[in-house]
Structures are given as structure tokens and as C-alpha cells.
Amino acid sequence: MTTTRFAPSPTGRLHVGNIRTALHNWMLARQAKEPERGTFILRIDDTDADRSREEYVEAIRADLTWLGLDWDREERQSARLGRYEAAFDALRAAGRIYPCYESAQELEVKRKIQLSRGLPPIYDRAALKLTDAERAAKEAEGIAPHWRFLLDHAEPIRWEDGIRGPQSFEPAQLSDPVIRRADGSWLYMMPSAVDDIDMGVTQVLRGEDHVSNTAVQIQIFTALHAAGFAAAESAAKPLPAFAHEALLVGREGKLSKRLGSLGCDAFRERGIEPEAIVALLARLGTSQPVEPIADRAALTASFDLASFGRAPAKFDEEDLERLNAAIVHQLPYEAVAARLPEGMDAAGWHAIRPNLAHVGEAAEWWRLVTGPIAPPPFAPEDREFLARAAELLTWGEDPWGTLTAALKETTGRKGRALFLPLRQALTGMDHGPDMGELLPLIGETEARARLAHAAA
Numbered sequence: 001m002t003t004t005r006f007a008p009s010p011t012g013r014l015h016v017g018n019i020r021t022a023l024h025n026w027m028l029a030r031q032a033k034e035p036e037r038g039t040f041i042l043r044i045d046d047t048d049a050d051r052s053r054e055e056y057v058e059a060i061r062a063d064l065t066w067l068g069l070d071w072d073r074e075e076r077q078s079a080r081l082g083r084y085e086a087a088f089d090a091l092r093a094a095g096r097i098y099p100c101y102e103s104a105q106e107l108e109v110k111r112k113i114q115l116s117r118g119l120p121p122i123y124d125r126a127a128l129k130l131t132d133a134e135r136a137a138k139e140a141e142g143i144a145p146h147w148r149f150l151l152d153h154a155e156p157i158r159w160e161d162g163i164r165g166p167q168s169f170e171p172a173q174l175s176d177p178v179i180r181r182a183d184g185s186w187l188y189m190m191p192s193a194v195d196d197i198d199m200g201v202t203q204v205l206r207g208e209d210h211v212s213n214t215a216v217q218i219q220i221f222t223a224l225h226a227a228g229f230a231a232a233e234s235a236a237k238p239l240p241a242f243a244h245e246a247l248l249v250g251r252e253g254k255l256s257k258r259l260g261s262l263g264c265d266a267f268r269e270r271g272i273e274p275e276a277i278v279a280l281l282a283r284l285g286t287s288q289p290v291e292p293i294a295d296r297a298a299l300t301a302s303f304d305l306a307s308f309g310r311a312p313a314k315f316d317e318e319d320l321e322r323l324n325a326a327i328v329h330q331l332p333y334e335a336v337a338a339r340l341p342e343g344m345d346a347a348g349w350h351a352i353r354p355n356l357a358h359v360g361e362a363a364e365w366w367r368l369v370t371g372p373i374a375p376p377p378f379a380p381e382d383r384e385f386l387a388r389a390a391e392l393l394t395w396g397e398d399p400w401g402t403l404t405a406a407l408k409e410t411t412g413r414k415g416r417a418l419f420l421p422l423r424q425a426l427t428g429m430d431h432g433p434d435m436g437e438l439l440p441l442i443g444e445t446e447a448r449a450r451l452a453h454a455a456a
């Protein structure tokens, strides 16, 4: 059974980078061809009580819903503190967690000294060398410890990454991570591994900024299993499959400055369809072409981690606009009906959608049907031509085809001279929707009146 998770921290709104991670995890779960479908978990990483906000949790749910990324299960880290306590106890009993008493300033000084000597700023494990008496003295001074996970330096940490290929980390090159603060609160590293075990997560797909976290978490997973922490069924499959995708960058480099404006609200306000975002983000950074695929199931079926490249994926808002227009041209009436102007039916949508870059522009074009329109002044010979058109107009299967054929025959006009004055007289514009589709929508009486008015 495939189980994936999207694990945002509710400390802000989702941006295009998070949306991409959510989408890819959703697609992995939804493409799973198994007797039972895969599970996509929304996990709220809210152990940081100071920075987490309920309004962001709600916004995350609303954004995923708008994008059509439904989740099968929602979990919250703040509701699972007992599990983290149990994992902590198990790891501590196994000798994999140790208390540290350095202040932030002391650690900073150590770092600076290491860096000035050209050494990597790796924690020196000084706290591990403290005697019981020294620890007791610190505590007597009122210093509460923070806690680090003891990395096992015995051998390299290896995994086969679904995107990056074989990975190998030398644990001695990493600092023992702080997993718990002096006030008892949890940092990201351990709770995430505990959750992935408890929730049976089979695939962890996230940004490459998490690669070194994965190295550490693999040791946490392994240590928890060795400590008998996990239920038997998850112990049988001790590690999820990991994949790390290259980060998203803007056309001119870093995206971080613009991220605030690259969220669902902003996209929605600009008339970007969720399907356009999905089509772009599903393929960006892969060897598969970015195409305006509005069929979510087809896009999901084609999603393939093996097609991801290692180079940063370039997010370009112009690509998104182009894709949006192409998607709008395919959207069925039912998908947009609620957003269309009064009275605009399926035939109206079909006639007008090829002219739109955004669904919101439908109202402007619909005015060509409902009027009033403002035709340009016509030269005398065109007025005569239009008067003839008003006479010849008949109503049947294909009024436009019948009218233009009759006019061509009786006036000898063709091409632009035939079509442009008619279009101008009937719509007030030089370009626009297919007249064959539009004329029936304008209706016989109104069309005759417009032609006659232009001819007068």
C-alpha cells in the first residue's frame, strides 16, 4: 500500500514550492495501482506552538481543496506529543539521546572558532564527555538541558534516492541534531520520523533542502526500530523510500523573494485555473514536456519520479499564463458555469472560450451577444452591403453560412470585404469568436436590427 504525506508547518501560506510538493505526493498516492487506492496524508507540522497559527491550518486546507488535492487522513503533530515522549524515552534508554547544556552563544563561539580554523562547524560532542557530577552541577545552576540524537559514526548512511540515485553520507560530517529544546518542545527531526513510522508512510518525497535531514532520520528510524518502538507491521518495512526533488527557482534565479505573491489566493485573483497550476507543476523539472493537460487522471498516470532532473526547475509565470489560456480553451461548461455571466449557456461558453486567457473575461465577450454594441461608422458602399445583408438574413441550421454564401453570390464580395463589415455590424468588433457560433446566440431579431442599424 502506497502512503505518502504532505507535511506543511502552519506558519504561513502555501506557496508554489509547497504546492508542488503537495501535488507530487498526491499524485504518487493517486497513481498507485493497487487493490486499495493509495493514501495521501495531510500532516500539520505544528510542534512550534509560537509560530503555528490555526488560520494557516485553515488556509492550507482551503488551498488544497481549491487545487483538487483531496487527502484521506489528517494528522497533527500537536496531538501526538505522547508518542514523541515515548520515542524519546526509547531512544534515551538505548543511549541514543544525550543532554547538552551549552547556551546558544557558547555554540556560536564554537562554530566561529571551527570556521576560523577552516574546519566544518560540526558539534564537538563536548556534552557527551560531561561526568555525572558536572551534569548535576549544571542542573544545580538551573540550566535545563536540550537534547541531541547521537549519530552512529560506524558506517556511511546510504539510500537509493528516487530522484538523486545512490546517496551516501558520512555521519561524522554531520552534527548530532538537537531534537528537543530545553523547554521540552520538539524540533522537526524526530517527530517527523516517528510519524512516518506510525502512519505507515511508504514514500517520502520532498525538496532537496531535506537531503541531510534524511541521512539523520534514517538513523532515527533505524534506532527506533532497534529499540522496538514501532508496531510489528511497520517494523517489517523499516524505511520509507526517499526522493528529493531539485528546488524551484524563478526565471531570474531565486524564488524566495517573490514567494509571498505565488500562492493560491494570488493565482485565483489573477484568474489562473487550478488545472493550469497542476499541469505546470506536475511536469516542471522533469524530462516530460509541460503541456496543457486538463485531464488530471492522465497527468497523474504519467507522473514518474524517474523523469525528474537534478537541475533546479524554473518556474516562469509566463508559462503559467500560456498554459492557463490553453487549459481554459478546453474547460467544459460544467466546470465553469458558476463563474459565467447570467444567461450564458453551454453554446455561449463554447463560442467564447477560444478567445479567453482567463475565465473572468467571458463577461466582456458575452456583451457582444447581449449588447449594447458600438459598431464603427461605415462607408456608403458598406452601408449598402449591410442593408442587403439585413434583407438576406434567414434563420435555419446555419444562419451565418447561409448569409455569407448568399452575400458572396449577390455582391461578389469575398474574404475580408465580405466578413469584416458583417462582424463589425453584428459585434462592434474587428475580431472575436467564430461568427458561425455567435450569430445563433445573438438571435434573428437582434441580428437583423444590428445590421439595419449599421446600414442606416
Ligand code: GLU
Binding pocket: 007, 008, 009, 045, 188, 192, 205, 206, 210
Ligand atoms: N514541515 C516540514 C517542512 O515543511 C516537513 C518536511 C518533510 O516533508 O518531512 O519542511
